Amino acid sequence: MSELQLAQPDALGTAAEQSYVHPDVEIRVLGPLEVARQAAQVQLGGRKQRTVLALLAAEVGKRVSVDALIDGVWGEEPTAGARSTLQTYVSNLRGAIGDVIVRDDGGYRLATDPQQVDAVQFEQGVAHATDLVEKNPAEASQRLRAALALWRGNPYADLAGSFPLEIEARRLEELRLRAVEARIEAELALGHHADLIAELEVRCEEFPVYERFRAQHMLALYRCGRQAEALRAYQKTRAYLAEELGLEPSPQLHELERRILEHDKSLLLEAEPQVQTVSFLLTDVEDSTVLWELHTTAMRAAVAEHDRVVFGAVEAAGGRIVKRVGDGVDIAFADVGAAVAAAGEIQRELAAMRWDETGPLAVRMAVDVGEVEARGGDYFGPVLNRAGRMLAAAHGGQVLLSTDAHAALSATRSGWQAKALGEFRFKGIGTPQHVFQLLLDGLPSDFPPLRIDRLPPPLASGAFGRSVRGYELREQVGVGDFGIVYRAYQPSVGREVAVKVIRPDLVNQPSFVRDFESEARLVAQLEHPHLVPLYDYWRDPEGAYLIMRWLRGGALRQALERGPWNLEPAARLLAQVGAALAYAHRQGVVHRDVKPANVLLDEEGNAYLSDFGIAGRLADAANPGRVVTSSPAYVPPEELAGHRHTLRSDLYGLGL
CATH class of the missing domain: 3.30.200.20 (Phosphorylase Kinase; domain 1)
Known part of the structure; x- marks a missing residue:
C-alpha cells in the first residue's frame, strides 16, 4: 500500500464502529477492477459478477440494496432470474475473496476497512493534502503525488455499461483533475515553475476549457522570464473559447493577463530565501521495511496509531510537520525545548501502547538546532544533514541530541537529563560531533553503540575489545x-x-x-x-x-522469531539466497551450513548468504563422521549417516 494511507488514520468509519473481516483484502478500482489478498491477485469471474463487487466497493462500509445492485448490473430491464443470479454472484465472490461481503438488512455490505479500497485512499489523501498547499507545499506535493500514483487507468475501466459506476468514475476523474491542479499549485509555490511548463502545455491541450491549467501555465512562463509566451498562451485560450463556445475568458484569467502585462512583481517568488534558526526533531521507525514485509496488514493499523501519537504530540508542542520520509517525520519547532518535549511525549505514549502482531514500534529520534533557509514550506541547510546522520546512527527508542541542541536546551530549560555518548565522525560531515542521549524517566536508557558511518571514537583504556x-x-x-x-x-x-x-x-x-x-x-x-x-x-x-x-539488518533467524513471513517477501528472499547458492555450486563450493542464522539481512530486508563453514569443514576433516552443530534441524540426512556433504545437502537446508 502507498505511504499516503499511513498518514491518514481517519478512515470512513473506524474498526470500533464497523465489523471488518479479511483485512488482507485490497480492492483497486482506479483502473480495471482488481482484488489482491496477501499481494496475490484474485480471479473475480465475469463482467457482471465483477460489477457486483465494484458497486459494493463504491459504497464500502455501507449497505447497498438488492434493487440497487440489480439496477447497476442489469440496468432498467433485469432478467427474470436477476435476484437468484445476484445471490450466485455474491456466493462466488465470497469463495474468491472470503466472507468480506455480508448480508445487511435487505442488501449487502462490503465489510472491509475503507482504506483497503484505493479510491478511498485517494480521496482522503487529496482532501488532507489540499489543505496543506498554502502552509506546507512540500508536504502537499509529496502527498498528492502519492495519491495520484494509485491510479492505473480510468476508474472501473473494464466495467462499462453500469450507469452508477459511470457516474462514480466521472466523480473520481474530476477529483483527479483537482488533485493535479493542487499538486501543480504546490510545486509552483516551491519554485518548480521551469519544470512544470512542459506538463502544463500538455494539460492545456488536453483540457482546453479548464482555465486553471492555463493560469498556471501563464504564471510558470512569466516566472521564467517568458512574458511574451505567457501572453500568447492567454490569447490561445481566448480564441478557443470564442470559437468553440462563444465565451470570453473568466475574470480571474483576464486579471492575470493584466498583471503580466504590467510586470506585476508580486507574481514572482521571493528572490532571497529567508534564513532563520529552527529546531528540528527527526523520527524514523526502526526495521519498518522488514515489518511491512512480515505484517503488511497489521502495519497499516500500527503506523496509523504511530501517526496519531506523533501528530498529537507535535500539535501540543507547537511544532509543524515539514514532510514525511518513509514512515518517519521531519518536524520543525520554534525552540529546542518544544522539540525535546514532543520527543519525550511520543516515546512515552508509544512505550505505553499495546501492539498487535507487529510488536512495539521502536522509533529512533534526533534533535538538532541551527540556521536554515526556508523555501516553499521546506528547510535547507547543514543542520538537517547533521540531524539525518544522527538519526541513522540511533536505535529504536533512543533520542539523540547534537552539541548545539544540548547547549540550547541547557540555556533555556531545566528538569531534563542527558548523557554524553562521546565524539563521533559522521560520513559527509567534516568535523567531529559530540552526541548526547536524552534520558527519559521510566524508559530504557541503555542502547548498543551508535551505528556510525565512519570513524567511531578511539577505544578507551581498559574498554572492551582489542x-x-x-x-x-x-x-x-x-x-x-x-x-x-x-x-x-x-x-x-x-x-x-x-x-x-x-x-x-x-x-x-x-x-x-x-x-x-x-x-x-x-x-x-x-x-x-x-x-x-x-x-x-x-x-x-x-x-x-x-x-x-558488516550487515546491520541482523540474521534471518531473529526476523523469523518475530513471526511468519508473507509469501511475496519469502519468495524474494528464497530467490536471493537460492541464486547465491547456485552460483557457489557452479564454482564447485558446497556451503555445508545453510540455515537462518547464516542468512544475513541489510536494512532494506535483502538477504545475503554468509559463513561457508570453513571452520566446520576443517574441523570435520580431523574427525570424519562427527556431527557438531547447534542447529540439528538443518543437518542433512547424509551427514547424520556419516557421509560427505554434496550439493543436495545445501538444498536440504535451503528447503527448510
Whole structure:
C-alpha cells in the first residue's frame, strides 16, 4: 500500500464502529477492477459478477440494496432470474475473496476497512493534502503525488455499461483533475515553475476549457522570464473559447493577463530565501521495511496509531510537520525545548501502547538546532544533514541530541537529563560531533553503540575489545559452534566489518593448519550480489580470523522469531539466497551450513548468504563422521549417516 494511507488514520468509519473481516483484502478500482489478498491477485469471474463487487466497493462500509445492485448490473430491464443470479454472484465472490461481503438488512455490505479500497485512499489523501498547499507545499506535493500514483487507468475501466459506476468514475476523474491542479499549485509555490511548463502545455491541450491549467501555465512562463509566451498562451485560450463556445475568458484569467502585462512583481517568488534558526526533531521507525514485509496488514493499523501519537504530540508542542520520509517525520519547532518535549511525549505514549502482531514500534529520534533557509514550506541547510546522520546512527527508542541542541536546551530549560555518548565522525560531515542521549524517566536508557558511518571514537583504556591486525573489535554480536563474531572497525579504509574469530583449540589441529589458507582463498574468490564477501583472513596461535562485510539488518533467524513471513517477501528472499547458492555450486563450493542464522539481512530486508563453514569443514576433516552443530534441524540426512556433504545437502537446508 502507498505511504499516503499511513498518514491518514481517519478512515470512513473506524474498526470500533464497523465489523471488518479479511483485512488482507485490497480492492483497486482506479483502473480495471482488481482484488489482491496477501499481494496475490484474485480471479473475480465475469463482467457482471465483477460489477457486483465494484458497486459494493463504491459504497464500502455501507449497505447497498438488492434493487440497487440489480439496477447497476442489469440496468432498467433485469432478467427474470436477476435476484437468484445476484445471490450466485455474491456466493462466488465470497469463495474468491472470503466472507468480506455480508448480508445487511435487505442488501449487502462490503465489510472491509475503507482504506483497503484505493479510491478511498485517494480521496482522503487529496482532501488532507489540499489543505496543506498554502502552509506546507512540500508536504502537499509529496502527498498528492502519492495519491495520484494509485491510479492505473480510468476508474472501473473494464466495467462499462453500469450507469452508477459511470457516474462514480466521472466523480473520481474530476477529483483527479483537482488533485493535479493542487499538486501543480504546490510545486509552483516551491519554485518548480521551469519544470512544470512542459506538463502544463500538455494539460492545456488536453483540457482546453479548464482555465486553471492555463493560469498556471501563464504564471510558470512569466516566472521564467517568458512574458511574451505567457501572453500568447492567454490569447490561445481566448480564441478557443470564442470559437468553440462563444465565451470570453473568466475574470480571474483576464486579471492575470493584466498583471503580466504590467510586470506585476508580486507574481514572482521571493528572490532571497529567508534564513532563520529552527529546531528540528527527526523520527524514523526502526526495521519498518522488514515489518511491512512480515505484517503488511497489521502495519497499516500500527503506523496509523504511530501517526496519531506523533501528530498529537507535535500539535501540543507547537511544532509543524515539514514532510514525511518513509514512515518517519521531519518536524520543525520554534525552540529546542518544544522539540525535546514532543520527543519525550511520543516515546512515552508509544512505550505505553499495546501492539498487535507487529510488536512495539521502536522509533529512533534526533534533535538538532541551527540556521536554515526556508523555501516553499521546506528547510535547507547543514543542520538537517547533521540531524539525518544522527538519526541513522540511533536505535529504536533512543533520542539523540547534537552539541548545539544540548547547549540550547541547557540555556533555556531545566528538569531534563542527558548523557554524553562521546565524539563521533559522521560520513559527509567534516568535523567531529559530540552526541548526547536524552534520558527519559521510566524508559530504557541503555542502547548498543551508535551505528556510525565512519570513524567511531578511539577505544578507551581498559574498554572492551582489542585490535587485531588493524581491526578494532567493538562489540561481540554472536557466538557460533566454532567461534565468536564481533562488530569491528577498520580505520585504514573507514568502514565497519564483521570479524569471526575461530577457537584456538580448532585452529591448531593439523588438518586446520594444513588446509585453512586454501579453503579461505576459495571462499574469498566468490563474488555474487547476495553472498557476504570475505575481505581478509589469517591464522595465528590465538585463533583464525575471517573478515567479512558488516550487515546491520541482523540474521534471518531473529526476523523469523518475530513471526511468519508473507509469501511475496519469502519468495524474494528464497530467490536471493537460492541464486547465491547456485552460483557457489557452479564454482564447485558446497556451503555445508545453510540455515537462518547464516542468512544475513541489510536494512532494506535483502538477504545475503554468509559463513561457508570453513571452520566446520576443517574441523570435520580431523574427525570424519562427527556431527557438531547447534542447529540439528538443518543437518542433512547424509551427514547424520556419516557421509560427505554434496550439493543436495545445501538444498536440504535451503528447503527448510
